[in-house]
Amino acid sequence: MGHRFAALRFVRKGAVRSGGRDDLWGCGEDRIGAKPLARHDRRRSTGGSAARGRRRCRRQGRRAHHAGRAGGARTSLRIRGDRRREGHRRPDRSGVKRTLVAAVIAVLLVGCAGGDRVIVAAGTTVVDSGFLDAVIDIYESEHPGVEVSIVGDATSRVLELGRRGSADLLITHAPDQERQFVDDGLAYRYAPFVDSRFVIVAPPDSGLVGSPEQILRTIARRSFTFVTRADGSGTNAKEIELWKDAGIDPAGRSWYLETGQGMGFTLQVADQRNAATLAELGAYLAAAPALSLVPVSSDDPRLVNPYHLIVVAHAPNRRGAADLAEWLLSPDGRAAEKRVDQELFGTIVYEPADPKP
Incomplete structure (x- = not known):
């Protein structure tokens, strides 16, 4: 992955089994x-x-x-x-x-x-x-x-x-x-x-790399599916800010899917759709063993999450x-x-x- 997220190990105790997969985010x-x-x-x-x-x-x-x-x-x-x-x-x-x-x-x-x-x-x-x-x-x-x-x-x-x-x-x-x-x-x-930090996550073969603006512009240009929480959360507020920085309004685009749900559910939907999404790092790491998504964004200071x-x-x-x-x-x-x-x-x-x- 080329950055510090690759070094993180995933340790989750007491996971619940559901449908043959570990339920790691509750x-x-x-x-x-x-x-x-x-x-x-x-x-x-x-x-x-x-x-x-x-x-x-x-x-x-x-x-x-x-x-x-x-x-x-x-x-x-x-x-x-x-x-x-x-x-x-x-x-x-x-x-x-x-x-x-x-x-x-x-x-x-x-x-x-x-x-x-x-x-x-x-x-x-x-x-x-x-x-x-x-x-x-x-x-x-x-x-x-x-x-x-x-x-x-x-x-x-x-x-x-x-x-x-x-x-x-x-x-x-x-x-x-x-x-x-x-x-x-x-x-x-x-x-x-x-x-903590926010990360843009996507399938490993997505070809999405670079700064948040570069990634979002590539997503819009390629009509690559992006899943948004669209729920008034802090994560959703940061995502809207990043789209504005990229000069793009994704609302209403066919590739922009809304869940209206929390982080764990949205990650799961993005994984099922082979899509990208903006995630909070801790919630992503908790779910990562059951996902194919990987971080693709760099350590941009704007992704700090206080x-x-x-x-x-x-x-x-x-x-x-x-x-x-x-x-x-x-x-x-x-x-x-x-x-x-x-x-x-x-x-x-x-x-x-x-x-x-």
Whole structure:
């Protein structure tokens, strides 16, 4: 591959088997529209009803970022693409997904009563990679009585959950959207968390090479299939920015397919279609053993992907969220994050970010 991604090794423990393939990103899907499976829980069994209750809450939270698929993932991309070319509008299922995610959060609030519960809403990339789950496992083991439930969704919807007071701590990676949230006075604390990278991935024989602009211009010139999340995520925001830098508007092109879904699902669709897509590095590495796609983009500085922590000012459990954020940014938290990086990927993929002066 000619760059540093070739040196990364893929270490994923507790993968779920589905349809004869390893489900490495927690989607449990080997075809478009398959039902999601719960991610394997890495926590050791400690016995007792309290521990079982904490595990149940975590499983409910981990499934939350798949809730929206009930509202339309069974529609094939071929049909959706054909309908766009025939002038039909793609159905707006965002309201359905918002309702389903809200319902999951309501279940968390009711079903996980007791103890010090913190609801974390995070971008699907850092959830699909397994990184956040593993770090939170360590936090819970060091803080008995604290229950953390993770809801994964696109950054735009994560911030909306924060606006509604439905989550305590947000982990996002769309700086422009985050700044608006902060400017509106909705953040009790806003701090850099970790930095990862975006990568353009494609089939190994695609012939796509060069800078992001060169790759995207080649894709447009050759009508090479490109799969976009089109879901308001931080990854989608970066992709739109890169298309603008390349001077291309891909909307409506026959080779530009929308999933409206998270990172793991979009990677799978791109793999099935022998297509290219923009991916977050950690989520890609988690899925890589089950994919034929390889990174084709260079180490361009514009592909740096900063994540931030936001403690919601009017959060139901602001104290618990502030304590968790403090730990994540502390020497103990940073050590845990680096340890998880090594265990999952064999290298540092989520680099602890330098605090602002």
